[in-house]
Amino acid sequence: MRRIAWVCAVLLLVSVVLAGCGEKTPEQIVSDLSKRSEKMESYKSKGTMTINSGTAPQEYEVEVWYKKPHYYRVSLTNTKKDVTQILLRNDDGVFVLTPHLEKSFRFQSDWPENSGQVYLYESLLSSIIDDSARKVTPAEKSYQFEVAANYSQNQSLVKQQIWMDHKYNPQKVQVLNDEEKVMVEVQFESFEADASFDKDAFNMERNMTGYAGRSVPTLAEEKEAADDKPDNSLAVFTPDYIPEGYKAADETTVETPDGPAVITRYQGENPFTLTQKQPVSVEASAPAYGKPVDLGYTVGILLEMDGKKRLSWMYEGTELELIGELPEEELLKVAQSFYGQEEEK
Template sequence: MKRAALPLVLLLVFTLLLGGCFGQKTPEDVVSDLNGTLGKMSGYKSQAVLTMQTGSTPMEYDVQVWYEKPTNYRVALTSKQRGITQIILRNNEGVFVLTPHLNKSFRFQSGWPENNGPLYLYETLAKSIIDDTERQMKMEEKQYVFEVKANYTGNRSLTKQKIWLTEDFKPTHAEIMDSSMKPLVKIDFTEFSFNPTFDKDAFDKDRNMTTSSLTAIPTMAGANGQVAQQPNSQFGVIVPTYVPEGVKQGDIEPVTRDGVRTVILNYKGAYNYKLIEARPTEASVSYEQGMPVNLGFTVGVLAQTGENTRLLTWELDGVEFTIAGDLPEEEMVNVAQSTYGLGGK
């Protein structure tokens, strides 16, 4: 009887060993393979739709990303609500935020995107999975689904994120959630390819400032399809609806600088800052240090100007806004977002 049972025992042991060797990968195996994919790739191209829940109205972007190792980036963000495209560009000259329809560019030196990479960059998603030792993983319809920590300095309410990857580690969907697990930012990838080839001037600033290089990206146009004319220097004053706790609005100062009308709104209290509104003048602006910030309706530039002072600049409907003072980044973003959709006074 014992001899008859022996082959069955050996068969069972062999089956268990075989299953251990060739069965489903462990989360550690998957993360190791993901890390290897990240290290071996020479770059990628992606197309996605980004949805940001800012206030009561979700903001949507078409997002096109080109990345070429080690440091060339081109991110074209087209607002579906505004029909306007901005480009975040990184090359060996620095980091740029380009607004082609205004012929406006900001240039700065920055650790972007390593220091604060956005959700639409593949390496941001991959590294958030690799770096989180408390990550959760499951298989869902032949895709890896990861739940990991979110670490976005501009919004502390974003605490968790879920990331969907195919079995060959291409992203299909991601969500960033608040502490109650409510998704506030979503991205759906419609196209993704590893190791593409790029034109020699794909990451050149001048090429990307011309509309001829934006074959699928519209400039600001009127209802009849004609390109909108640049506005004159007159505009209505926009007063943000959001004011940080412990802060009160002070005087509104109209100023004329080199023939250009400028309005300065002063705020004092727990934080002290100014909101400056004017028509854009200089076509190119440089900061020693800075980083791009997605405000939901446009891409702004955040620059550190002192140990505890900074400025945030953005464009809306032909008006350039700048907040300057000691507001934390998150509060600056809140103020900026509260200017969207307002009529001038």
């Protein structure tokens, strides 16, 4: 009798141990993610972002630094052009920096609280935690999540798949459109939780003069190098999307102290203009009444003045600017449609 009782006790103990070693339920996984989101003090991540919305995939190196409560540094480098943009948030505001062009803009903004980004870890955590219809698939070495994509600046993205290891470090993200095509993919190469930073890591001046231990070529140096080339003409592009009911009315080229500028006027219910020109150095030290916007392939500057919106951004070495009364969603669609376009001949 004692032997039977002893065997039963052992079996009960083994079953308890096995139960404790079993796979976590989706509810337990989401609970773990919620706790990590609340306790996260800082992190560093590196990865490669591939965008498939143009005629050919385009790659960007993405590096993210975060320190609680609101310090951010996001570096986006076009691997083909070796051009870097930096999104920075510190106690002075939100900055969009283009170091090699000596361009800086400062905003009074709560970015990125109301504009999730696929390369931000906290955005991925929130998308999983907040989606009650999420799908969680545990695997031997990772967890896979399928959740809704919630990127207000690109309504064509509807679903995302997220892979994390069993320590909940991000591995890969794929964002799909309604045709199940992968439009954006981020492959994380490294992720360091509870990272430490230099005292001036989020300082605007430091990030304008150097990043990741590299010196930044200035606009003057690039122009000097360009003077040695036989062709330094302005590259002009045509948008692939124009709102219904609009058409190009006329196009003029004007000479400015910084070179030619091509101005195209579009007629419609809310007329707008497109200006294309050589980039010039601009430092906006006063906070602008606008916000940074994610165009997928670059970061744009959206300002509102006298009832009109002004969206400016860089593409293939050309500075573009849209000005008009178009709704923001339409303005962004026009700008996003430049990706993958060929220079006009």
